[in-house]
Amino acid sequence: MTSEQILIGAGLTVVLAVASQLLASRLRIPAIIVLLPVGFAAGAITDDIHPDNLIGPAFSPLVSLAVAVILYDAGLGLDLRKLTGHTRQAVVRLVWIGTLVTAPAAAFLAAPLIGVSGEAAAMLGAILVVSGPTVVGPLLNFVRPTERLQRILVWEGSLIDPVGGILGALVFHILVSQQHHALGAGLLGFGASVGVGLLGGLVGAALLWWLLVRLRLGEVLGTNAQLATVVGIAAACDALRDDTGLIAAIVMGVVVATVPAFDLPARHNFFETLVALIVGVLFISISSTVTWSSVRPVLLPALGLTAFLVVVVRPLVAALSTVRTDLGEGERAFLGWMAPRGIVAASTATTFAAGLANAGIGGAEKILPTTFLVIVATVTLYGLTAVPVARLLRVMRPARSRPLLVGGDPWTVELAEVLRSAGLDVLLWAGRNEQRARISAAGLELAEGELLAVATGEGAEQEGVTAVYLLTAEDEFNALAASVLHDEADLPVFRLPAAAPGAGVVADAPASTILPAALTGPELARRHTAGARILRRPAVGELPPGHDLLFTLDRAGRLRPATLAGDPTAPTEITERIVLGPALP
Secondary structure, eight states, X not given: XXXXXXXXXXXXXXXXXXXXXXXXXXXXXXXXXXXXXXXXHHHHHOSTTOHHHHTGGGHHHHHHHHHHHHHHHHHXXXXXXXXXXXXXXXXXXXXXXXXXXXXXXXXXXXXXXXIOOHHHHHHHHHHTTOOOHHHHXXXXXXXXXXXXXXXXXXXXXXXXXXXXXXXXXXXXXXXXXXXXXXXXXXXXXXXXXXXXHHHHHHHHHHHHHIIIIISOOXXXXXXXXXXXXXXXXXXXXXXXXXXXXXXXXHHHHHHHHHOTXXXXXXXXXXXXXXXXXXXXXXXXXXXXXXXXXXXXXXXXXHHHHHHHIIIIIHHHHHHHHTTTSSOOHHHHHHHTTOOOOOHHHHXXXXXXXHHHHHTTOTTGGGHHHHHHHHHHHHHHHHHHHHHHHHHHHTOBOOSSOOEEEEOOSHHHHHHHHHHHHTTOOOEEEOSXXXXXXXXXXXXXXXXXXXXXXXXXXXXXXXXXXXEXXXXXXXXXXXXXXXXXXXXXXXXXXXXXXXXXXXXXXXXXXXXXXXXXXXXXXXHHHHHHHTTOOEEEEESSSOOOTTOEEXXXXXXTOOEEEOBTTBOSSOGGGEEEEEEEOOOOX
């Protein structure tokens, strides 16, 4: 290829990746549903974006390193301290039972259905074991299942990817070396690969501790150090044994997320942006290598294989994995209806299919198009049905508001108690020990960790937070936190008005985000100390004198605050009002 073709191909790949993600976000569907057909169509129109033409043999190792970065970022959201009891038991079982059941079941059916040799079927079975956080995460964000279900599925997707990658590498090497009956050697090789990955991950975690904790690198250098460490350790592990860098990456991420000594920001904006770009580019590149001539012969058989995986294999794995756990029937059923395939399946198929074809394995050329179709079918099926299935099984989080109240003064605790009595699930966060003790003593749910971790990103999604209310007595903290959360969070953020007018540390906020001017932090504390109480009042009629409107509740349980912009809800929609009443005589 000429330099002009390479430039056009590289630029087109990035543009298509980002454009597909933008379109998916507007349509509110998982990006992979758009990325795969766009890449497939682009590959049919032009050869300039084919990765074999752009970067040649470097594509496969670069894909492995890119997936390692993806898994490290996924690991940063996996805190072992939150994986306890039956949740941990279900995750561990889903990984090992899923591997032991899915691989042979898929291989057994693929051989006669797809029309491939036993060797190619074994490779395909190993490939289809994996799921992936880059597919499961976006789907769960649309569905919003219960916190425990979301945690189980995210953990499973993150852990089974490196296991499936190593399994695929071992099956590949056994096939090309014609050691078909070397079961003992295969198990020994699998154990050795896991050991290399774990050791590499621990070495990388120790290096990250030295860089981030001992040297106290800033945000920019710290992020660069993380990226360099992940890529370097993953490359070293892969050089020793194929795909062991995936295990090393996930181990590094989990250690950094779990060990308290690592004081990383709650949001990893650079990694989130990088991972989104990597996923888009990989899906465009991989799907561009799939041609219609290769897809057409396996179209119906691949859909049949997908149906078998969805209707038989996954429910069986979920049922076996949740035996003797405290998961309800709805939770177990939903686990049996969520196993989309993603980027690791695509990258593994791309890496090994060509090698098996060159080794003369019968049907190896059908592995990639079959995997492509299984990915498209599973993501589309689960993406379109997950919400109604979750609603039918009653495992969705309630539509009622779940406010996060920031602050722990006595009036804030009373407000939380009143909101709870109205049927809302309230979460509180406070920075001072005495405030946290007051919240715990009242039997209210107290968020752990730093505020940004709870109010933004995966933390807010897992907790089901629908809005943030900054109710501390420190005006500058409220203003600064509101400014930061406005940029970081996808949630509405409200704060108390400043007690004293004048310039603050940040610019003035819109009136629709500031609670009534008369109810400043000191004024609320003074009135509450003097005997004022927070009360629930019917929606009908005028408020009596001395009562100040704080919030309204509608029929769906949505909480809306009274702000400087005016009353929050039309009178016909209000079912209840939360007010600050006068001091009792």
